[in-house]
Every structure is written in structure tokens, then in C-alpha cells.
Amino acid sequence: MAGGAQDDRSVAERVFAIADAFERGDELTLSEVARRADLPVSTAHRLLGEWVAWGGLLRGDDGRYRVGMKLWRLGVRQPTARKLREAARPYLDDLLEATGEHVHLAVRDGLGAVYLERLSGPGAVRVISDVGTRLPLHATGVGLVLLAYAPSGTLEELLAQKPRKFLPNTLTSEKELRARLASIRATGVSRSVEELTRGAFSVAAPVRDTAGDIVAAVSIIAHAERAGEPQFVLGVRMAARGITAALVSGR
């Protein structure tokens, strides 16, 4: 498509396509941006120039482009992320200290779980999640919790997109998913082993806002051999409850 003539995107859509190129990859060359944005190099070059002039992107001495301070400053104004991260900070710190593994806070964004925070102990298992990452709902502990309390129709929409089987344990069929979601709603906690990451298990629990709605999920991802230890379920539940209380009290 990158010829231009058949490109029926609006100018704004092409401006945004430039930014989307940075969703994966922190430093990109002009040709990488052009390819990812599906734009001719000349168009990508011109639009990158506009982004840099605005401050949303910056161009390093090495010629590579990176996200600039303007986008960071706008991003921190996102009200949900800001409120949840502030409320969660002390609870996530405690959970990290108690476990030394990965501690996650995530919100639902369509059919994905967006990681608002990830804290990690030095010996934690290797994972693909990171702050700002968006992972599919069906394959992560936080995602399944968020899916369990999502508006009706969300599961059907997810199934229609043929959920990917990352590992043999990944839940992909309607039957498996409905059973897990029912269990999460019954117990208030999601437990999984090696559904997204080899050698890892996860425990996740829901966070409620002042109206009682589920607005986020907290999880721990730890080495699979620790799955029997009791403090993970306890810790995640307590952290989720504490964040809920912090949101309700506004502190």
C-alpha cells in the first residue's frame, strides 16, 4: 500500500500511524517507522519532522527516533492510570518485598490487559509483560480477572478473534474460558500455571472502585515451583483489597 495513491487514511490517521510504530521498539530508524506505518519514506520523513518539531518524538544524534518528553507529559495526565498507580504504589511495594517476584497492576483496554505497573525482584522469572505492554485477556492472570468482570459480549468478541494458544495450558476454547471465568467470579481469584510463560504461575485478583465496579487487577507472576506457597493468594487478595480501599478513601 505504501505507494500513497491508494492510501485512503486521513492525514490525522497517518500522523497517528507514525506514533503507533513506537508501540514496540524504543528506538527506530526512518525506514523502520515508514515500514511499520505503511507510508512512503518521504511521507514518513515529513511527518516525523512534524512530530519532532512538536516534541512528541525526538531524533537522537544517531539518527534514530524515540518518544519525546511531550508524549510522556501528556501520558501522565491519563486519569485512570494516574489514580490507580498512585493508590496502588504502597501495596505493590509491600507485595514485591514479601515475594521477590513480579508484581503487576493492569486495566482492561478492549480485548487487552494494559500493564500500568510492573515491579520485579532481582531473581524473578523472565516475563514478556512490562509497563505499558498490552497483552491478550485470555492468556494472563490479570487479563482473565478483567475478562471475568467485563461487560457482556466481551468474551464472545474475544472468541471471535480466535485467541492464540501461547502454550499448551493457554485457555482458548469457550468451554475452558467460561469455566475459568466462573471460578474467578466464585473465588475472587485467578490461578494459572504456564498459560503464557514457561516456568511461571500467576495469581491475580480484582480491584474495585468507589462504585463497586472492577477497574483493575493485581497479580504476582512467580516461579512455577513456588505455586504451592500460601502467601501468594493471600498477598494478592490483600493488595487488591488495599488498593480498593485507597481508591474509595481517595488517599
Next chain:
Amino acid sequence: MAGGAQDDRSVAERVFAIADAFERGDELTLSEVARRADLPVSTAHRLLGEWVAWGGLLRGDDGRYRVGMKLWRLGVRQPTARKLREAARPYLDDLLEATGEHVHLAVRDGLGAVYLERLSGPGAVRVISDVGTRLPLHATGVGLVLLAYAPSGTLEELLAQKPRKFLPNTLTSEKELRARLASIRATGVSRSVEELTRGAFSVAAPVRDTAGDIVAAVSIIAHAERAGEPQFVLGVRMAARGITAALVSGR
């Protein structure tokens, strides 16, 4: 200008003007965005629609617009903010615990200091800085530290813009500013009392990166009556040194 015909901004510039409206104010109506972006309401409405479709902004049930998850996710990929915040986190936590006042981490962005982090004790003095805020270099502790080590020409550029006198103690003349910057370079610390905020004093110190360049500043803003207590200078110096070490060691 909002008539449109005389608007010689490019489409991309008008797209960006929409986002700039959110630099101050977390929730804006259509007419507020149009006014701040200096665009006709119809144009603002159309461009807001493109922003919402992309996910960079979102429109609440109340009809107000807010920053969306997409901008938050892009923003967290800003390499400098990310690296510095991660390296600084434990040191800023310790500084908060030791003082119970405001703890700041900031970087220079042109003639402004951008606050990458702000932690605050429950009884801290009232300040205008916040995460993502950009304040003038000459009026803040972190700003003066960053100015002291900025490329030559930065002070001249700042003076040409007639620095604002926020309070009687705000440094605005070339003579005052040069004396303070020389003192910061000689002592490695900036101390000020009521230069931006009534009832507050600040202590700030520079953070170096692996190349030895000053890349950030740490500060405490505390109640003016505590200005004589020795732990503030000590704490800020130690935190700045610790963050430098964390950046150098890459941990």
C-alpha cells in the same frame, strides 16, 4: 484566528494543538479544546473524533474529553523518563520516608524543568509542581541546578524571555542568577527559600549519567521553618549520588 482561512498551520500542527489543550486540565469540553487549540468548533470536533478513534483521547459519558490509554502507553516508552524513574524510585522512597515532605525528580526540557516524579508526605507544604508539570528553570530548586549545568547560551536565552518574578525572592536578574549558578557549581547543591512557593524552602542536587553529564536533579521542598535542619542537604545529596550510581551500574 479561529476562522480557519488565515490558519497557516499544517494539518499535523492542528492535530497536535488538540493534544496541547490537555497540558493543563484533565477533562475538557469540546468548546474548551477548540478555544485552547485556537480552532473552529467544527474542526476541533472532527479532530477530536480522530483522536478518540485512535485511542489517544477518550470521551466520557459526561461528554468531556480526557487523555486516553494510548497516549499513556506511548508516553511510558520515553527512554529518559523511564530510565531515570526506575533508577530513582528506591532513593526517592527513602528520602520521602526520612523527611515526610515533597521529593522531586526533574529533567531539563528547554527552558523548563519537567517533573518526572513527585512523592509527598501527608503533611507536606502546598506546591504547584506535580508529575508531568513543567516549571521555569529560574524559579525552582531543580530548575536552577539543571540551569547551572545547561549548555552555554541557556541562561542568555532564559534572560531574553524576561523571567517572571513569582515572589519577592525569585531570582530574575542576570547578576542574581549568575551568582546562584556559580554557587551551585561550587557546592553541588541549590538552596532557596520562598522563590516559587510561600512558606517553602528547597534543597536540590544534580544527578549524573554514565558519561558524567548532569541529566536530572533531585529536590526536597519543605516547610520554611525546617530550613535549618541538616538532614535535607544530606538526604538530597545522598539520593542524587545513589541515583547516579544506579544509572552507572544499570540497576
